[in-house]
Amino acid sequence: MGANVTLRGVLLALLLLGATPQHHRKALFPSAHRVRRGTHSLLNPTFQLPGDDGNLLFEILLAGMQIQAQTLLIPDEELASMRRVEQLEVICEDVLPKKLSDIRRLIDDLARRRWRQRLSWPDFEKTVLTLVYVSQTVAKTSERLQKEAWADALMKLFGAVQRDLQPAEQKVDPVHDSR
Numbered sequence: 001m002g003a004n005v006t007l008r009g010v011l012l013a014l015l016l017l018g019a020t021p022q023h024h025r026k027a028l029f030p031s032a033h034r035v036r037r038g039t040h041s042l043l044n045p046t047f048q049l050p051g052d053d054g055n056l057l058f059e060i061l062l063a064g065m066q067i068q069a070q071t072l073l074i075p076d077e078e079l080a081s082m083r084r085v086e087q088l089e090v091i092c093e094d095v096l097p098k099k100l101s102d103i104r105r106l107i108d109d110l111a112r113r114r115w116r117q118r119l120s121w122p123d124f125e126k127t128v129l130t131l132v133y134v135s136q137t138v139a140k141t142s143e144r145l146q147k148e149a150w151a152d153a154l155m156k157l158f159g160a161v162q163r164d165l166q167p168a169e170q171k172v173d174p175v176h177d178s179r
Contacts, residue, residue: 110160
């Protein structure tokens with residue numbers, strides 16, 4: 001009888017786990033878990049660790065880093081040759097969403113997150129790098145409707161990053177805000 005009760009408990013737990021809402025387990029950057037280069041250490045890659053200072057990424061951005069469809073371009077040869085830049089290349093080339101539809105999906109996923117829930121460090125970093133990609137795309141786009149669509153995505157991504165940087169007690173719950 002004890003084994004039967006335990007089996008029922010396990011089955012009940014599995015059913016309850018299966019019934020939990022999917023958006024809590026859904027990855028914001030699903031391609032980070034499917035990196036094509038096949039290196040296990042690059043599974044869900046992160047360029048900087050939370051304790052690192054942002055100087056290297058800042059230097060790379062100031063050097064004129066360009067995120068293109070399938071290529072990361074860093075004009076400064078010394079910075080581009082650094083070993084750590086390989087992880088940044090993987091993130092920018094293989095992980096970041098590049099199509100407007102994928103970026104809108106990311107924006108929707110960010111908007112659906114519970115308002116008190118902060119982004120993980122890897123998700124925050126990838127969101128900021130996506131923001132950089134979108135801003136570069138807006139600057140290169142000449143067709144008015146496309147430029148407006150990309151600019152809208154840029155503003156929404158900026159808002160998501162800005163909300164994540166605000167202290168928890170200052171965040172506004174969009175559902176319960178009475179303003």
